[in-house]
Amino acid sequence: MTSVHKNRSNAGFTLIELLIVVAIIGVIAAIAVPGLLRARATSNETAAMASLRSINTAQVNYSAACGWGSFATVFATLRVGPGGSGNGFLSPDLATLPVTVKSGYEYAISPGFGGVAGLIDCNGTATNTAYYISSKPATPGITGQRAFATNQAGAIWQKTDAIPPIEPFAAPATPVQ
Numbered sequence: 001m002t003s004v005h006k007n008r009s010n011a012g013f014t015l016i017e018l019l020i021v022v023a024i025i026g027v028i029a030a031i032a033v034p035g036l037l038r039a040r041a042t043s044n045e046t047a048a049m050a051s052l053r054s055i056n057t058a059q060v061n062y063s064a065a066c067g068w069g070s071f072a073t074v075f076a077t078l079r080v081g082p083g084g085s086g087n088g089f090l091s092p093d094l095a096t097l098p099v100t101v102k103s104g105y106e107y108a109i110s111p112g113f114g115g116v117a118g119l120i121d122c123n124g125t126a127t128n129t130a131y132y133i134s135s136k137p138a139t140p141g142i143t144g145q146r147a148f149a150t151n152q153a154g155a156i157w158q159k160t161d162a163i164p165p166i167e168p169f170a171a172p173a174t175p176v177q
Contacts, residue, residue, distance in 0.1 A: 104143025
């Protein structure tokens with residue numbers, strides 16, 4: 001009796017082995033994705049605070065150079081330098097429309113609490129002696145959880161409910177350290 005050997009290659013994966021690998025990848029993804037989303041939201045919140053600091057700096061520079069003790073109440077005003085020059089006080093990514101979106105946060109600017117309007121700057125634009133800037137997550141819980149606000153005092157205030165603090169700043173808002 002002769003033995004018949006079939007030449008069959010066993011180089012490959014069975015369906016079970018592939019399903020096990022897919023299941024392991026799924027478990028790892030389920031563990032990693034929430035952490036990545038939290039890291040992204042934290043990064044957006046940090047970027048929002050940095051943008052508010054940049055806007056505060058732009059307002060101080062604008063007031064010294066062109067506003068004569070008053071501040072811009074429209075982002076576009078900060079985009080233009082003294083005498084209409086192209087060297088503005090704020091980068092174009094923030095100095096666009098009345099509401100600007102950057103890094104998952106919406107920014108809005110308006111006259112501040114107790115400010116006096118009616119002053120005209122060196123470019124013929126109306127100004128105010130106070131300003132208020134708010135920053136809130138574009139998609140609360142996804143792009144960020146905290147909302148922020150600042151004014152001519154320069155301090156940044158935060159709230160954890162994604163609703164920007166209002167002036168005059170007080171509890172439940174807290175200053176950012």
